[in-house]
Amino acid sequence: MKTQDEFFEISAVARLTGISSHVLRVWERRYGVVEPGRSDSQRRRYNQGDIRRLSLLKNLVDSGHAISSVARLTTAQLEERIASVLEARASDDFLEVAAPAGVCRVGLIGTKARQAVRDAAENTPAMRIAGEFQAAEDMLSSLRPGSIDLIIVERDTIFPEDIVEIQEMVATMRARRAILIYQFSREDTINPLDIKRITALRAPVDAAEIQLACIADIQLALRSGLQDEMAGIPAPRQFERPVGEIPCRAFSDEQLVRIAKVSSVVKCECPQHLANLLSGLIAFEKYSEQCEDRNESDAAIHAYLHRTTAQARASMEIALSEVLTQEGIAI
Numbered sequence: 103m104k105t106q107d108e109f110f111e112i113s114a115v116a117r118l119t120g121i122s123s124h125v126l127r128v129w130e131r132r133y134g135v136v137e138p139g140r141s142d143s144q145r146r147r148y149n150q151g152d153i154r155r156l157s158l159l160k161n162l163v164d165s166g167h168a169i170s171s172v173a174r175l176t177t178a179q180l181e182e183r184i185a186s187v188l189e190a191r192a193s194d195d196f197l198e199v200a201a202p203a204g205v206c207r208v209g210l211i212g213t214k215a216r217q218a219v220r221d222a223a224e225n226t227p228a229m230r231i232a233g234e235f236q237a238a239e240d241m242l243s244s245l246r247p248g249s250i251d252l253i254i255v256e257r258d259t260i261f262p263e264d265i266v267e268i269q270e271m272v273a274t275m276r277a278r279r280a281i282l283i284y285q286f287s288r289e290d291t292i293n294p295l296d297i298k299r300i301t302a303l304r305a306p307v308d309a310a311e312i313q314l315a316c317i318a319d320i321q322l323a324l325r326s327g328l329q330d331e332m333a334g335i336p337a338p339r340q341f342e343r344p345v346g347e348i349p350c351r352a353f354s355d356e357q358l359v360r361i362a363k364v365s366s367v368v369k370c371e372c373p374q375h376l377a378n379l380l381s382g383l384i385a386f387e388k389y390s391e392q393c394e395d396r397n398e399s400d401a402a403i404h405a406y407l408h409r410t411t412a413q414a415r416a417s418m419e420i421a422l423s424e425v426l427t428q429e430g431i432a433i
Contacts, residue, residue: 111148135156208250214306219254250277253280
């Protein structure tokens, strides 16, 4: 029988809690979730209290709570939080958001992009805000899984473990994917996101960028609504697979960032708006190219959206080049 004085190595803790050794080390380094002792050979030594605390944290993270929001809580507070989660799940406290035909339901976490998301929804009948929340746990305790199609989440800085948290939140809420609005991150963290059910947009964003990033989910909602309302009517035409080459990019990500910054010192804000709009187009262009295809119909519409977005991006790049010339802005 194990006693309080018995210690466990990290591999055993990983098996007992379900937290990988890598994630456990990250949580310790960044958030100080536990302070394990050390053996003479400097190997980590965890006690029963550490394992209890880590198990509670894992349960909360699996429920959608960000590790950063619960890491500093005491073990007693973690137990209370778990009890609240279980009580909410067993009650009718969750808000059930109906799924109207042809509407993409959006859950927003954050405040900086709130007005841009509201403006996008106001100008897009097929987009509806299901709820606005300060933190992920607020949304998870308010909305039932399956009540939203798309999660828009704000983060100032992004690290690989943050991506895992957002993916788990998408899975918990049974949403299609997430749009991540961030300010700072390593390029190798952000670049692969289009194949991980997350579309990344660098802040600040406006309503037009939000609309572009949501367009795939809006079109899926519209197609679903049409199928519900037009049962028995012949299916709409199939999109032909586009042919020809995709236009090459005229501006790199670094150039677009510089343009957005330089334009802030001139009276005309068109370069900044165009640079931000192009960033949104590029993000969706990547998403439509790499989006998962369930069948041939999906593959056709994704190819169609990819080429259409690339053509729109190429046209906007020409427009930006003209504006830069007129304003005398060199990049």
